[in-house]
Amino acid sequence: MSTHAHTQFEEGNSGYVTYFKDKGKLAIPPAKHLAIVTCMDARIDVVAQLGLKEGDAHIIRNAGGSAKDSVRSLIISQRLLGTREIAVFHHTNCGMQTFTTPQLREKLKASAEESNSEKVGAAADAIQFLEFSDLDKSVKEEVEFVKTHPLILKETEVTGWVYHVESGKVRRVV
Amino acid sequence: MSTHAHTQFEEGNSGYVTYFKDKGKLAIPPAKHLAIVTCMDARIDVVAQLGLKEGDAHIIRNAGGSAKDSVRSLIISQRLLGTREIAVFHHTNCGMQTFTTPQLREKLKASAEESNSEKVGAAADAIQFLEFSDLDKSVKEEVEFVKTHPLILKETEVTGWVYHVESGKVRRVV
Numbered sequence: 001m002s003t004h005a006h007t008q009f010e011e012g013n014s015g016y017v018t019y020f021k022d023k024g025k026l027a028i029p030p031a032k033h034l035a036i037v038t039c040m041d042a043r044i045d046v047v048a049q050l051g052l053k054e055g056d057a058h059i060i061r062n063a064g065g066s067a068k069d070s071v072r073s074l075i076i077s078q079r080l081l082g083t084r085e086i087a088v089f090h091h092t093n094c095g096m097q098t099f100t101t102p103q104l105r106e107k108l109k110a111s112a113e114e115s116n117s118e119k120v121g122a123a124a125d126a127i128q129f130l131e132f133s134d135l136d137k138s139v140k141e142e143v144e145f146v147k148t149h150p151l152i153l154k155e156t157e158v159t160g161w162v163y164h165v166e167s168g169k170v171r172r173v174v
Numbered sequence: 175m176s177t178h179a180h181t182q183f184e185e186g187n188s189g190y191v192t193y194f195k196d197k198g199k200l201a202i203p204p205a206k207h208l209a210i211v212t213c214m215d216a217r218i219d220v221v222a223q224l225g226l227k228e229g230d231a232h233i234i235r236n237a238g239g240s241a242k243d244s245v246r247s248l249i250i251s252q253r254l255l256g257t258r259e260i261a262v263f264h265h266t267n268c269g270m271q272t273f274t275t276p277q278l279r280e281k282l283k284a285s286a287e288e289s290n291s292e293k294v295g296a297a298a299d300a301i302q303f304l305e306f307s308d309l310d311k312s313v314k315e316e317v318e319f320v321k322t323h324p325l326i327l328k329e330t331e332v333t334g335w336v337y338h339v340e341s342g343k344v345r346r347v348v
Contacts, residue, residue: 004259005206005231006333006346012225013344020342023217028269030216032179040232040247042204043197047219051186057179058214061235063247072301073214073237079281080269085178095202095254107253108325119324127246127325150293151282151301159180168194170187172180 026055028081034058035077037142038089039065039096043165046089050170058083064096065089066130067142075151086156088142089170090135091163101129135162139173200229202255208232209251211316212263213239213270217339220263224344232257238270239263240304241316249325260330262316263344264309265337275303309336313347 034057038046046052046059058077060070067074067088077083105124112120132138139160146158160174208231212220220226220233232251234244241248241262251257279298286294306312313334320332334348 004331005208005226006259006261006331009224009261009335009344010346013223013342015225016223017342023342024340026217026339028215028217028267034179035214040209040234040251041202042229042231042233043200043202044233045221045228049187049190050183051189052179054219055216057216059216059218059235060214060237061233062244063234063250069246070236072243072303075278075282075301076237076269076303077214079278080273085180087180087183093202095250099254104249104253108249112324116324123324127249129246129250150286150290150297157178157180161183165200166198168187168191168197170183172184 023054030055030057030081030083032056032085033083034085034087035060035074035083036087036089037065037067037070037074038163039063039091039094041091041094041165044091044163046163049163049168064094064130064132065091067146069130071149071151074146078153078156084153084156086146086158087161088139088146088158089161089163090132090139091165092135093165094135096131097133099129099131101131104129136173143174197228204229204231204255204257206230206259207257208259208261209234209248209257210261210263211239211241211244212337213237213265213268215265215268215339218265218337220337223337223342238268238304238306239265241320243304245323245325248320252327252330258327258330260320260332261335262313262320262332263335263337264306264313265339266309267339268309270305271307273303273305275305278303310347317348
């Protein structure tokens, strides 16, 4: 890469600022009392893909769209900012279907410098990378995880979905 | 709430699908080799706010925009999908500046049913909620955390920013 992306952030931002208008008046709590968990994948713009708008929902994103990796955020969303609905999204053609945790740990260890290998090995072994193979099965497990978590409010409406990157369509799983 | 937000997802999605066009051809690896960490806040649309587009960057979002809570995702982003730049964003008027971990733990425990109180207490005590008071200081700490993490590639370009919800402007901190 000749140029880092961040060198263009301020110029890119100046365009956004010109049509910012009265968005500065939006409240902190999400208008639709909704928290969405979805993947970090670059092809995902879940707000546009669901016909939502800025201010409507908390958007939690991580590798895979893992609710298990979102508990801290979900609790803050519910207890401090009033959300009462959670929608978990996975998507087709996801990077999480292409590896296993043992494989990735080996890759991390293999690239460590010798002086650092013990530290890297311990750090790698401490992480569960939360990969999955079957999309629908994983979505169902995530929804079940959320519904039965002791720190998630019992009255929460929880649904599970798959986003299809080939067509832009969403499909409800549970 | 009379209606849950998810009952409108399919209808909202149908509009997106009509102008989806050739987005289905976008590759999995982010075109700009960039991973962004930012807050789940409903007012944030970091892709638009930086003049980026779908396909450009991994977007990792959680309560506060915590890199500490993003290590699993950052490793997958770098080792499996080739990103080599990380930008960490916090934002003004953030919910993470309004509480402390001990306060939130107490709130969780106080709302537990008696039959479940032991389980709730243990689960609450196991979570660090990663709140902060000083935005710039926290951004600097996050960048330092990423730069020194044993599993993050040494050649990674790491920058830290604040997004201003009142004006739509971004400001570089480090």
